[in-house]
Amino acid sequence: MRTRSLLAFACAAFAFSAPAQQQLVCPPGPVVSGKACEGYHYHLQLYRPDTRKFAGATGVNSFASEAACERALDTQMKRNLAVVDFFKRVKGETNYEPDRVGPCHCDMTREKTNPAYLADAQREMQMRNAEDIRLRVREKLLDSKQTSDSELVRSLNTPPPSLPAIGGSRLVAIPTTTTVAAVGNSPEDLRSTTSVDTRPPAAAALDLPLVDVTGSAAAPQTDPAAAPSALASAAGEQAPPMTTERIESPGPDIERDIAADEGAAESFITYETERIQNVLRAASGISDGTVKSQIFEASLQRTQLLSNLRTLIEGSGARSRLASAARSARTEEEHLEFAAKLFGKDIEPHWAPKEAADVILPPDPDIESEPERALRDTTGRFNDEQKRRALYVMLARSQPTNEQQLWLVTVIDSFLR
């Protein structure tokens, strides 16, 4: 486009002398350097047919972009050349001259310090002069039998192009909100309830043993004394009264029996399972449904934890630090000490609750949301106590995979050192 207009410029202005050409661009001013050009224009030397003289017009057009200026210049040239062609070729007026048009350049007529500056009155005068010349060309065309609606006459007064988006009413209608209502929402905006248990049923967490069945034809008589005394305590007369919330520790009989048990996991887990059974018994006497539900929840989690702990103890090997610690936990105090080493000192009142409701752990959202992340944390964001709590949460609320089990044995080993 620029090349084409420059060609047109070259054609139209071929007769210019050097000084005349200088007038077809604004002289550069000191303020131009370093400042973006805010508008572009082109200078015109309009041919006045009645006087056969040229009239300068430097302030009759202005464009926001050089490209738009180039397009307007191109259009102006074509229209003018069509008129010139009509007079020269059709009417034989060989001395009819085209307008002289300069190239598009930065408009300095609004820069007060520039020699090309135009005051409003000067600009208006140029504009009136240009319009008067346009009317004189129109007159000459009408006089040459061109009709007022002919292409040539109409082309003298073609309004510049305008972008519809730039105009329009200044007071626009407010859109209805229905378009917004049609858009869906992200369910992520909402919270999920944490009051429901989404874990799979922990059926395998039942930690009762099989009984030995004799192969003799006579009806087998299991020696009641062979059953763990824990079971005796569970049966009727030795069980804590169902109507109280007081929780007893499993008792010396169990301790003795468990001490005799060579299976490290079995002894510890059986003892602790009995403890949680006692909690459940005591909870059955609580009337507050919400508290009761929370106790059940906490007990279920403990059962899950014990089941997982059994797997870890068995999987860690008989000589592991974990198995040794579990094996050597014989008395109530040793059990609590072992639990504290694994799950932190704060666990004690909840591990061996005096009352059923004590089994409920206070919430710790940071850890509960991502216990594994807390356990794996190496940035120091979580201290050792928090990591132990995370171990409790992880074992109580999930079933670790084989890989996680290996890792957890290492973690527990470090806790027990």
Place this chain on the structure above:
Amino acid sequence: MKRLALALLILSTAAAGQEAPPVDPSADEFTKAVFFGRKFFDLKEYGSAYDQYAKADAVRPDDPGVLYNMALLLAKSGRYSEAQVKVDRYNQLHPAGAEKPLVSQLQLELEFQRELQKKRQSDQDYGEMFNRGKFQYGRNDLEAALKSFRDAEQLRPTDPAAVYNQAVIYEKQGDFAKAAERFRRYGELEPAPDQKSRINQRIFAIENEIERMRTKIVCSFCGHRLEASATWCHRCWHGPYTTTSAILNTRACASGVNATRTTYYSDSRLHKNDALQCLFPSGNVRQSLSYTPARQRAIRDARLEEGWVYDGEILQSWGDRQGNQLQFVQGPEYLEKVISPTTGESLEYGAHKSPDGVWLLDREDTIIEGVRYTSGYTFDEKGRLTQQAVTYKNTAACNHVITEQADLVYQNDALASVSLKGGYTGYPAEGNPKVDWAGTITYAYDGSGRVTREDLAITSFTKTYMQRPDGALRNDTSRLYLSMRPKRPIENAIRFGDLCATAGTMLLSNPIDLRPFYTISPNLAMTLPPGVVRATVSFTYPDSFSVR
């Protein structure tokens, strides 16, 4: 001898009895099944273990140890009701069996499992209620979602999530007062301190939003938040938004609010009646423009759909698929310029801030149907518009540079009248035509301060050619005005209007153009067709309608 023989017989019989005792093949089978059952149990293969004990039970029914083991294995396999049957059988047959303590414990476990099942069922129902609520929310069925979470709260009043979700939905619905109340309740229920802190910040933000909704309006074009007393939006210069203006409130979209414009020729003949469309969809201007996040979002979405681009809350540019562009040159405080790189058009704005902090235009460029108008505004000390001066080159007709002016007069804070004038001087080649016109707009109000009538009258119109047009242009002019004489006003020019040229059989003219005066009145922002000199706009309202 007989005695000896009998003794030998007895002994031999006894010896024979000791060497070949009676064989019970089922005992082996029983022992094997029990042994296998134990092995499978150790492998945690509870199903297989149960099958083995079931075999043992078939060999020796109702053995107490087998019954207990079967019950335990069924329980471990999650088959609790079957386990309960075995426990019941045990209790019935062996009430004092050696396994009784274990059976009692197993019974306890089974009861626990029943309780657990109940709890899980309840959890499942509750979880489903939550999922349903989330699904409804996702589909934007906010009322249904709200009901789901209200129901959830009824079931578990202390679950913070149900209350939180209600708050989010109220917020989405734009009911910020209820949202704040629900978030406060959530704060009471939420045990985690960091969550409480976060929710307090959110409540604070909502309360700010409530305050903004009380005091702000939105620009109906770009959605920018404005002071309620703003006349224009200083980020796109759309308007006017004078919410207390009785004139703007004539175009409210309220039942019973009507605006009818009737135009007349100079000889009082009816030109036509126009029922003017309402402009403000939610009642009066204040109600329609009052800021709500939903309204702002709707406006913004409409503009985004059209290709506009925002930076935050401020319009920056526009573009279409054809490559057309508009750029908004946003100054630090208001929109300074709009440029179109495509057409080269440029609109400039100048403004100042009034004492009460709203932006008022000093200079404005507007383009109406391709013609560019430049307006200068003058305001009184109260920030009320007192004068508007307009200049434009009528490129749609004969390129005359036309000036118009409106002077506004107020009485008791209400616009009482507007004096209008306009005109131009043409070009020498066409005979230096000089056109001058004048007019007035007057307003009538009812006792409630509502406009009841708006009357426009063109009181004078003169056109005088100062000299004869040149050559062929003279013929052109004589087709426009047969009786044209230089330096003498055209007779009855008001009846013909301002004709300026011919284009074939068409006559080009400069109509009285009141469109740039859109700020003064949207009801009379029109061009007056040739010969039309009077317009009356009459308004009706329901009794309950108030402009404030």
